[in-house]
Amino acid sequence: MIRRTPILIAASVLLAACGSTPTGQPKTELTLYNDKGAWSKYFTEMGALSKQQIGLGMKPVGYTDEPTYQAFIKASFRTDVKPDLFTWQTGGLLKEIVGQKQVAETTAIWQEAIKNGDLSEDVATYYTVDGKQYCVPLNVAYWGMFYNKKIFDKHGLKPPTTWDELVTVAETLKKADIKAFYHTSVLFSFVWFEQLLAGTDPDLYDRLSTGKAKYTDPGVVQVMEKWKSLIDAGYFSNPGDKTDPADALKNDKVAMVSFGTWFNTSMTQRNLDAGFFVIPNVNASLPKTSMIFESGPLCSLAKAPDPAASMKYLKWWTTTQAQEKWSSARGDVSANPKVTIKSEVLGQVTKDAGSGKYRLVNRYFEATPPPILTAALDGFGLFVTKPDSYRQVLEDIQKKADEYWSTHQ
Numbered sequence: 001m002i003r004r005t006p007i008l009i010a011a012s013v014l015l016a017a018c019g020s021t022p023t024g025q026p027k028t029e030l031t032l033y034n035d036k037g038a039w040s041k042y043f044t045e046m047g048a049l050s051k052q053q054i055g056l057g058m059k060p061v062g063y064t065d066e067p068t069y070q071a072f073i074k075a076s077f078r079t080d081v082k083p084d085l086f087t088w089q090t091g092g093l094l095k096e097i098v099g100q101k102q103v104a105e106t107t108a109i110w111q112e113a114i115k116n117g118d119l120s121e122d123v124a125t126y127y128t129v130d131g132k133q134y135c136v137p138l139n140v141a142y143w144g145m146f147y148n149k150k151i152f153d154k155h156g157l158k159p160p161t162t163w164d165e166l167v168t169v170a171e172t173l174k175k176a177d178i179k180a181f182y183h184t185s186v187l188f189s190f191v192w193f194e195q196l197l198a199g200t201d202p203d204l205y206d207r208l209s210t211g212k213a214k215y216t217d218p219g220v221v222q223v224m225e226k227w228k229s230l231i232d233a234g235y236f237s238n239p240g241d242k243t244d245p246a247d248a249l250k251n252d253k254v255a256m257v258s259f260g261t262w263f264n265t266s267m268t269q270r271n272l273d274a275g276f277f278v279i280p281n282v283n284a285s286l287p288k289t290s291m292i293f294e295s296g297p298l299c300s301l302a303k304a305p306d307p308a309a310s311m312k313y314l315k316w317w318t319t320t321q322a323q324e325k326w327s328s329a330r331g332d333v334s335a336n337p338k339v340t341i342k343s344e345v346l347g348q349v350t351k352d353a354g355s356g357k358y359r360l361v362n363r364y365f366e367a368t369p370p371p372i373l374t375a376a377l378d379g380f381g382l383f384v385t386k387p388d389s390y391r392q393v394l395e396d397i398q399k400k401a402d403e404y405w406s407t408h409q
Helices: 004-016 037-054 066-076 092-099 107-116 121-127 149-154 163-175 187-200 202-209 218-232 245-250 261-269 307-317 320-330 344-354 370-385 387-408
Strands: 029-034 057-062 085-087 136-147 179-181 254-260 275-277 289-299 358-362
Touching: 029 037, 029 066, 029 307, 037 057, 037 261, 037 307, 037 320, 085 307, 092 370, 107 121, 107 136, 107 307, 121 136, 121 289, 136 149, 136 261, 136 307, 136 344, 163 179, 187 202, 187 218, 187 254, 187 289, 187 370, 202 218, 202 358, 218 370, 218 387, 245 254, 245 261, 254 261, 261 320, 261 344, 275 344, 307 320, 344 358, 370 387
Parallel strands: 029 057, 029 085, 179 254, 289 358
Antiparallel strands: 085 289, 136 254, 136 275, 136 289
């Protein structure tokens, strides 16, 4: 509590300074608070386009620290001055603010967008709470492996199509004194847990996220042991290294980085022509390759300064003309199926994902209830620095899970 109090105070002060249009005067520019500070350039470009197309400008205010950002948004629930638009997360965090009646319903926008072919029923699932939709997709992302083409070419390597081939690639790189995979002990410490579990037993992954399985179950323990074996083999970079993963990939510090397709924006910014492949299942007998999927919401508060203007903007955001710009500027995929993806590889992944070729698995960050997620992030962060701690880590996460599910089943 001591850590959070200053943040909440600071957030309240910042909110009070935001200002809003007096009642009765429709807004002509909206402010978008977001947790993607590195995307300010792209948000600004979208604001210029929206001003031109629908007469509503948009100014971004970006954060790079996730806890500070979440505290800021939650503080806005208790003040008279509200952000016009804000980014959030699906899963438990979205259900939480919907339950508090803080976020505006967007069912009508979704119905029209699905009818027009601008959004899909599959994506709507992630935005549905008690049969109604809230927010619209800021972005969608399919997770896989980005790789340094220069390193692969130098060592005669090709994107692997099986798990054994991936391990062989890692072993080849190790012999050349190159770290195969990026590792971190901070926010994205869950990446390899979700990938290994989804690629081994996706049904167990789903049961774990709904409290129907335990972190101490044999299948989960085996996944941690598999992860530990990869760490012990020397395939990962130092998890405490603060180098930006995009810079680590560009500067040959690592050969591969597992992230969502949104990471291609970082490649674009650095003029790096990185490759991308879908990570093969650990369990080759699974009928479909498991692919981690995420979608980040763009939301409006139920008590926004100008609800009509915010809804108008969210509706525009889903259209093809808006999404063509948003996708091409960042070099990423789009939630709008009509949008043509510039990157041939990412375009193919998007097509394949929509065709049912892969089993889409909800990203761990969204699939896991917030209290359990907090314990898990701490646990995985400890594990990557002390791999022998895996059993204690799982027991600690399960204690938090037992506490949560005892009142949420």
